[in-house]
Amino acid sequence: MNVRNSRIGAQGDGITDDTQAIQRAVDMVAGTGGTVSIPKGTYLVNALISVRLRSDMTLALAPGAVLKAIPNNSAHSAILLVAKAERVTITGGTLLGERAGHTGKGGEWGHGLSLAQARQVVVAGVTARECWGDGFYVASSHEVTFCGVVADHNRRQGMSITSGKGIVVRDSTFRNTAGTLPEDGLDIEPNAGDTVDDVLISGCKFLDNGGYGLEIGVPQAHTGRAWISRVVVNGNTSTGNGAHTLSPSPRAGIEVSNCAGVQITNNRVERNGLGLLLRNGADHCTVTGNSVTGNAGDGILQYLCKGNTITGNTVTGNLGRGINSSDSSVEGVSRNTLSGNGLQR
Secondary structure, three states, rough: OOOOOOOOOOOEEEEOHHHHHHHHHHHOOOOOOOOEEEEEEEEEEOOOEEEEEOOEEEEEEOEEEEEEEEOOOOOEEEEEEEOOOEEEEEOOOOOEOOOOOOOOOOOOOEEEEEEEEEEEEEEEEEEEOOOOOOOEEOEEEEEEEEEEOEOOOOOEEEEEEOOOOEEEOOEEEOOOOOOOOOOOOEEOOOOOOOOOEEEEEOOOOOOOOOOOHHHHOOHHHHHHHEEEEEEEOOOOEOOOOOOOOOOOOOOEEEEEEOOOOEEOOEEEEEEEEEEEEEEOOOOOEEEEOOOEEOOOOOOOEOOOOOOOEEEEEEOOOOOEEOOOEEEEOOOOOOOEEOOOOOOOO
16 A cells, blocks of 8 residues: 555655555555555654554555654654554654754653554664654563664664563664763663563664663662563674763663673674673673773773673773772673773773
């Protein structure tokens, strides 16, 4: 179903509000396993209403297809919404937020794509940029895969994962997040009462974000009321993060806090504020095979942690200590290669 079909009537001229036309096509295809096709053009979307995708369908945006949010003054909005739907695929194109034209001052939840109570969702080759909040937002959703997505210059986060299970983020890029804290490339952070379980972050790039490149943690205020488990971070690159953060505290290429058992393996962590940061109950984590070089602070810093295995890492040329275990057990720190750091220990 082509949205430019005369029965649908989307214009894609960057002037017409195409929200209802695109929604009409979605509603016609929903439940059939069919595809809504959006050809090249700029389609204005009322993000206060959202284009709401349904179960058993594909939304396919052609190269050069842009869904552009109409400026609003709301704290909450989304260009695309997948809520209480399953077996949904979204491919290609750009979700263009309205951060430059936003007419309000408060709030931080103007998203490109928002998933809520969704299941079996695939998002491939989609770019989300210039959003007032997050490029991609995942809540209470299971069996979700992001592949080859790009989040660029969004205001709060490139992507947030607040609850869900079985989430894969692969071969994607999160860059230039800045504007309001936390300013992360990707943030795994459950709210009170929520759980994030079984997440794989692989082959991604976290570049020049104001905050952390990748943040994984339960907020201290939610201790015992929110949980993170079974997270693997493998084969990613985190570079240039935390250099211009709004936070008064240093930001790192990869950070883990207040959750246990995270595996951080075979990543390149270069030229960030801090390299790898484990803190405040980031216990029994595995940190191995990483290259941690040229960071402005410590290469690997752990404090108020226990039972971590930090081994087989190459930690070179960091301005602070190579590996700094402050108020943390050091039994698992072994067989790392350290050279050229400001302080070797």
